[in-house]
Amino acid sequence: MQKKFKSGTFLPDSLISCRTLYKANGFSNDDMSRPIIGVCNSFTDIVPGHRHLKELAEQVKYGVYRAGGTPVEFGCIAVCDGVCTTHSGARYSLPSRELVADSIETMARAHRLDGLVLIGSCDKTVPGMLMAAARLDIPCIFLAGGCMLGGQSFGGKRKSDSTSIEEAYGMYQVGKIDHDVLEDITELCCPTVGSCQHMATANSMCCMAEALGLSLPGSAAIPAVYNDRIRAALLSGETAVHMVLNGITSRDILTPKAIRNAIMVLMATGGSTNCVIHTLAIAHEIGLDSKTVMGWFEEYGNNIPLICRINPASKEFDAEDFYKAGGIPEVQRQMKPLLYNDCMTVTGKTIGENAAACRSLYPKNPEVITSLEKPFSTLAGLAIMHGNLAPDTAVAKPAAVAEEVRHFTGKAICFDSEDAVSDAIAKQLIKPGHVVVVRYEGPKGAPGMPEMFKPMKLLYGQGLNKCTALITDGRFSGTNNGCFVGHISPEAAAGGPIALIEDGDEVEIDIPNKKLELHVSDEELARRKAAFHYEPKEVDGYLKRYALHARSADQGGVIVD
Incomplete structure (x- = not known):
């Protein structure tokens, strides 16, 4: 029996050799009558933002199967900027983005996958995955691995983070601290797995995926070790199947208006400078001219105020605090008059509908996320010079x-x-x-x-x-x-x-x-x-x-x- 859905029929009789090889893996005819959902897992023992993704992938697969799909998992490289920055390996970081996009495209098209769940966290893996989603134009959802928790305070009120060790090394060079203190900081500043604790490229790009509509509402900022992250993984698997059955593809979501929404959110949250080069790359995949997109950055850089304060814009608050303050849905609610609220998302609902329905269990924190009327700065988070x-x-x-x-x-x-x-x-x-x-x-x-x-x-x-x-x-x-x-x-x-x-x-x-x-x-x-x-x-x-x-x-x- 062949199950039909909007994207087509998987593995008809004309592709019987494909069915034969799937059966070699233990799949049944029933498995192959369902939407086949690729689960791209960028797990690696090297990268703390990806060290925990095995468990998330299992929850995704459970969600896919529970919703009536068949999950098939494959791997993807992940380069850690923090590990490679201090030596010549740093040259490979940005170029790895293209390898991520190319490898996902290859796996999805070579094996005729009906949909994808993309699991990642870090600086070049996330934009590479989003580029692949744009290129493939099949049902795709992105699941962030989540941020790590902050470490012991060092040099002020702010919790330490993965970059505190370089600050400390500078202090050591001029004799402000001794080597024992320097060594202690290496033990204290990164206490859990997850992407680095600040609004650097990893968390900025995960937030951007949600702002684009390619992630579940409220999921981008969930810390890696919170149980909410596991629930988001299961629901992402279910949602991928629903997208296939309802014919929602990545380019239904990744529109010019969605790109503009993401740029506005980046400006309001003080996102990483690297998000500019990644946004240009994602937009390139849907045929947008770089000058047009750079023009949007300039436009919004002139009229979007900064309404979020997260490390490095804050000396006190980090990515976990951003999550507790309401994350991207709270930012979108505050920015409602400026955003294109009718943009489609992976849920089948619009950005505006998702933001209105998403409820945080934590109290609002106006010291982290404020309003357009009372911004932290009239200067946007990014500036095109x-x-x-x-x-x-x-x-x-x-x-x-x-x-x-x-x-x-x-x-x-x-x-x-x-x-x-x-x-x-x-x-x-x-x-x-x-x-x-x-x-x-x-x-x-x-x-x-x-x-x-x-x-x-x-x-x-x-x-x-x-x-x-x-x-x-x-x-x-x-x-x-x-x-x-x-x-x-x-x-x-x-x-x-x-x-x-x-x-x-x-x-x-x-x-x-x-x-x-x-x-x-x-x-x-x-x-x-x-x-x-x-x-x-x-x-x-x-x-x-x-x-x-x-x-x-x-x-x-x-x-x-």
Whole structure:
């Protein structure tokens, strides 16, 4: 017997060899008469955000079967930015996003899956999964693994987090703490599994998936170790089957209006700067032009206030506090007058209907999520920068920049790699008034566009976060604070103006007015441009292919032919 549903009939007689091989795995004819739901599990022992996903996958499969589907599980790679950031492996982080998307596309289409549950947590895995969902246009739902809980307080009221160790290392470098204290922090700052505790890229992208309508309402911010996370896994499995039976596909959800909703939520919550490059990549999969999408970031950056305070925008509250304050549904309720509330979601209901119906068991906390009328800042969480240093844009995060350094002018001190600047910081060569320039770290130049997370945290630990700035054609972690601008395009490897800066040049960063300027005459810049020469790094394997085919940061860093 063949069961029919809106997306078609699975494995008809013409595909009898496929049925035969499914039976080799123990599946029955009844199993194969149901919607076949792929469960993409990015479990790994390496990544704390993914260490617990085996249990969630089992609950998803139970939910699929309970709703009348047949679950089939397969694996997916997951790179941890925190584990790879401190060495050359950081080059592989952003490029891993493309591998995630390609591998999911391959598994889903090669095996003719009717729907997908995508289980992930971390920085590049989540956007890679969302890119695959957009590309496949079959019923897809994303399940976040959840955030880890905060650690022992360190250096103030705020709970410690996965990046506190780099701050502490900066303190150790200048003699503020001894090695025993440094070692203790490694034991205390990450007490559970889950994605890192701040509104960095992992949690920002999980929240974005919910804002897009691709996750269950209220599920993005549930901590990894809460029992609500298990219930969300089971319900996600059930929902995937309902989507197949009702013919709801990913592109019914991932519309231009949904992308705009997600950008507005990112602005209001102080999401990671990396979300810009990932949003561009997801939009690319549904055929949207990067200039159009970047234009939306600029538009909403001018009129969406910051209504959430979560680390690094807060010195007290983290991702667990965001969940207890109501998470994304509470943000959407506060933003109702601005959002496209009629957008479809995985539940079969609209964003507006979901937000209205979602109820938190915890009391509201206006210190974490406030209203449009009483925002924490009239500046949006993200800012798209322009100027003679960023002809094709750059990205800053006002939510993580102290008010007194949002307009910063200083003398450039230039480095052609992250390793070089980290060494200079260790030698205490960075002084108050410096604008640290880190270049040749873009998609083609690095290659792979690694995060400048470590230098920023070291500067913070040394007490230089409010008297120096850092600009780069690389990326930043969403947890970085201080005065910083990243994603500078064109990158240095493409001959962008950042390649022409010399030590001692005056650089102006004006975040409120979204300006990034090098105070050097056009004539002098033209002279330097004429003398510019770039020699690409010698790389092999996947990085070589990525460097050859990757687009610039302002186009999402995607691979094209």
